[in-house]
Amino acid sequence: MQPGLALAPMAGITGYPFRLLAKEQGCPLVYSEMISAKGLLYNSRRHRDLLYFTEEERPIGFQLFGSEPATMARAAGQLEALGVDFIDLNLGCPTPKITRNGEGGALLNNPEHCSKIFGTVAAAVSCPVTVKLRKGWDAQNINILTIARRAEEAGLKAVTVHGRTVKQGYSGSADWDIIKEVKESLSIPVIGNGDIDSPQSAEAMFFYCGCDGVMIGRAARGNPWIFSAALSLFQGKQLPKPPSSVQIVDMVLKHFKLLIDLKGEAVAVREMRQHAACYIKGLPGAAATRQKLFRSSSFEETEYILREFCRCLQNH
Numbered sequence: 001m002q003p004g005l006a007l008a009p010m011a012g013i014t015g016y017p018f019r020l021l022a023k024e025q026g027c028p029l030v031y032s033e034m035i036s037a038k039g040l041l042y043n044s045r046r047h048r049d050l051l052y053f054t055e056e057e058r059p060i061g062f063q064l065f066g067s068e069p070a071t072m073a074r075a076a077g078q079l080e081a082l083g084v085d086f087i088d089l090n091l092g093c094p095t096p097k098i099t100r101n102g103e104g105g106a107l108l109n110n111p112e113h114c115s116k117i118f119g120t121v122a123a124a125v126s127c128p129v130t131v132k133l134r135k136g137w138d139a140q141n142i143n144i145l146t147i148a149r150r151a152e153e154a155g156l157k158a159v160t161v162h163g164r165t166v167k168q169g170y171s172g173s174a175d176w177d178i179i180k181e182v183k184e185s186l187s188i189p190v191i192g193n194g195d196i197d198s199p200q201s202a203e204a205m206f207f208y209c210g211c212d213g214v215m216i217g218r219a220a221r222g223n224p225w226i227f228s229a230a231l232s233l234f235q236g237k238q239l240p241k242p243p244s245s246v247q248i249v250d251m252v253l254k255h256f257k258l259l260i261d262l263k264g265e266a267v268a269v270r271e272m273r274q275h276a277a278c279y280i281k282g283l284p285g286a287a288a289t290r291q292k293l294f295r296s297s298s299f300e301e302t303e304y305i306l307r308e309f310c311r312c313l314q315n316h
């Protein structure tokens, strides 16, 4: 069996422009950035950009975070009405601003409450509902098996496992054994996540954990080609050549244009800085170019900086 492959939900990263680029590189499944259930219900205009998606992105999952079952169910209903393909629940976010409100990863501390959320949301919509979990709150409270089983009992259609505790944040390494354990104890599909940094490690996770799919987060930032490369590997084909500096710069500019169409140039220039830095990371001269990009205030200026960067690389 060929593993499923997914682009991880990443706040500030996986908006429509980046999802589309991942999709164009063959990524079969994409997720939105996490969206506040409360925010969606009470201030939906602010979420206009976050909610934007196109037919080309399907199948697409939109991710919700929150803590009140009824609020999450109503927000899920709104997402379903927009036509999303499935709804994913965030039970892993470690950001203190979120966990302080009992949302994201903090929910793992209360399996009973998780069951209520799962049941209420699943009953409120007819599209599939899935959940993304971490191992547990901290090393003393690893309870993902309990919560994943509750998700299955409540009728959720898939579980994604990020092999870290909430308290770990992004430190240490992801525990792939726990992904394997969850896979062995559930009948619904399990997607593994954490520390995939190459097509080879995507394949390694699939074989090690026996999971149904693998989800790539940080390694896809500035590198949508990771999906086409992983697919080639899964299909037993030769790995494609890494993108040239010209292809990288063209991709940055394409990303930038999509972002401008969505949010206008002023916002896009600011947001594009971190994306552009990821695309060129590791190339000779990237640090100095990043400094210039952070001072750029238009598409034109950014294009000039990047084309210059490219010329220097070619003469290197």
Ligand SMILES: Cc1cc2nc3c(=O)[nH]c(=O)nc-3n(C[C@H](O)[C@H](O)[C@H](O)COP(=O)(O)O)c2cc1C
Pocket: 008, 009, 010, 011, 012, 013, 032, 033, 034, 063, 090, 092, 093, 132, 162, 193, 194, 195, 196, 215, 216, 217, 218, 219
């Ligand atoms: C900048 C950033 C934003 C993230 N935002 C979300 C999010 O909105 N929802 C979510 O479930 N996980 C979020 N994550 C976690 C990723 O989805 C993923 O679980 C984590 O990065 C581990 O996978 P990786 O090692 O492939 O990056 C975020 C991670 C990063 C780095």
